[in-house]
Amino acid sequence: MVQGTANWNTEQTEEWLQEYVDDWVAFYHNKIGDGEVASYIPELQKADPNDLGITIIGKGGMTISSGATDSPFTIQSISKVLSFIVACMERGVGYMLDKVDVEPTGEAFNSIMHLEMRQVKKPFNPLVNAGAITVSSILEGRTSDEKMEPIFELLTEMLGYRPAINVDVYESERDTSIRNRAIGYYLLETGFLESDLNITLETYFKQCSIEVTVNDLAQIGLILANDGIDPETRDEIIPRQVARIAKALMLTCGMYDASGKFATYVGVPAKSGVSGGIIAAVPPRVRDEELPFLEGCGIGVYGPALDDKGNSIAGIRLLRHIASQWDLSIF
Numbered sequence: 001m002v003q004g005t006a007n008w009n010t011e012q013t014e015e016w017l018q019e020y021v022d023d024w025v026a027f028y029h030n031k032i033g034d035g036e037v038a039s040y041i042p043e044l045q046k047a048d049p050n051d052l053g054i055t056i057i058g059k060g061g062m063t064i065s066s067g068a069t070d071s072p073f074t075i076q077s078i079s080k081v082l083s084f085i086v087a088c089m090e091r092g093v094g095y096m097l098d099k100v101d102v103e104p105t106g107e108a109f110n111s112i113m114h115l116e117m118r119q120v121k122k123p124f125n126p127l128v129n130a131g132a133i134t135v136s137s138i139l140e141g142r143t144s145d146e147k148m149e150p151i152f153e154l155l156t157e158m159l160g161y162r163p164a165i166n167v168d169v170y171e172s173e174r175d176t177s178i179r180n181r182a183i184g185y186y187l188l189e190t191g192f193l194e195s196d197l198n199i200t201l202e203t204y205f206k207q208c209s210i211e212v213t214v215n216d217l218a219q220i221g222l223i224l225a226n227d228g229i230d231p232e233t234r235d236e237i238i239p240r241q242v243a244r245i246a247k248a249l250m251l252t253c254g255m256y257d258a259s260g261k262f263a264t265y266v267g268v269p270a271k272s273g274v275s276g277g278i279i280a281a282v283p284p285r286v287r288d289e290e291l292p293f294l295e296g297c298g299i300g301v302y303g304p305a306l307d308d309k310g311n312s313i314a315g316i317r318l319l320r321h322i323a324s325q326w327d328l329s330i331f
């Protein structure tokens with residue numbers, strides 16, 4: 001627990017948190033061990049492996065930002081949370097849960113094996129590639145741009161600006177992604193795709209290539225943490241039920257086959273992407289009132305060097321440290 005912060009005023013708290021986060025970002029920013037930047041999407045290889053940035057947005061809009069906060073990066077798998085949310089808003093939760101399950105795979109994010117091994121051949125969850133590609137096929141629209149539009153609208157509402165697709169990353173993935181095409185063909189064969197395969201994959205690659213910063217991830221995390229409500233405006237941006245399912249999925253499946261460890265050592269719903277981004281939503285809970293600012297906060301982290309599961313090494317270390325110091329675990 002944090003010592004000696006009771007009754008601090010907002011300014012003191014902000015200053016204290018800022019210094020604390022600055023110190024730990026400086027400490028972890030080159031602690032990447034044998035982590036490597038993703039190279040299977042060639043364009044992602046251009047990232048600086050030692051970059052590390054974090055933004056935390058909490059109650060009253062208090063914002064703590066440190067490190068590489070201005071470096072844009074592509075959202076990659078974190079987009080799977082958004083496409084699932086949009087699909088639930090378009091088609092209804094019941095329909096979506098019929099199409100994709102909500103169980104962790106225990107396998108890599110791009111595994112095909114688990115699809116074939118399974119008796120009930122429906123993708124395990126919408127946060128691994130097979131599930132997310134299925135979701136992209138279900139999104140309404142006849143073209144990939146039509147399918148993408150509600151995702152952009154949701155992001156615009158959450159962020160206050162319309163983010164863009166990084167065309168170089170999009171083309172790089174589109175032109176190299178043999179594995180995702182294989183998953184797509186498998187889903188086509190088993191009858192899970194609800195749109196043309198090429199349009200589905202185009203949509204999936206486009207959603208993964210949306211460019212964001214850690215500030216954007218923190219803002220999205222903040223809204224998820226508050227069950228879909230923007231705590232500043234009180235506007236409901238995502239229906240509560242959908243936001244809750246999204247968080248349950250993030251907690252159980254968001255860090256792929258490292259989700260159990262992440263839940264154990266960090267203990268908040270989170271989702272990672274291969275560009276090195278992590279989004280975390282810290283739901284409010286009854287804690288000591290020492291740092292009320294952190295109740296219902298959103299966190300965005302960026303650190304492109306990945307571990308063997310495809311999660312940001314320095315990002316996880318930083319989150320683990322902060323979560324244990326500030327008692328963020330929901331458990």
Ligand SMILES: NC(=O)CC[C@H](N)C(=O)O
Nearest residue numbers: 076077109208273274310
């Ligand atoms: N883990 C990820 O971020 C994977 C997303 C990436 N676009 C892929 O399909 O391989």
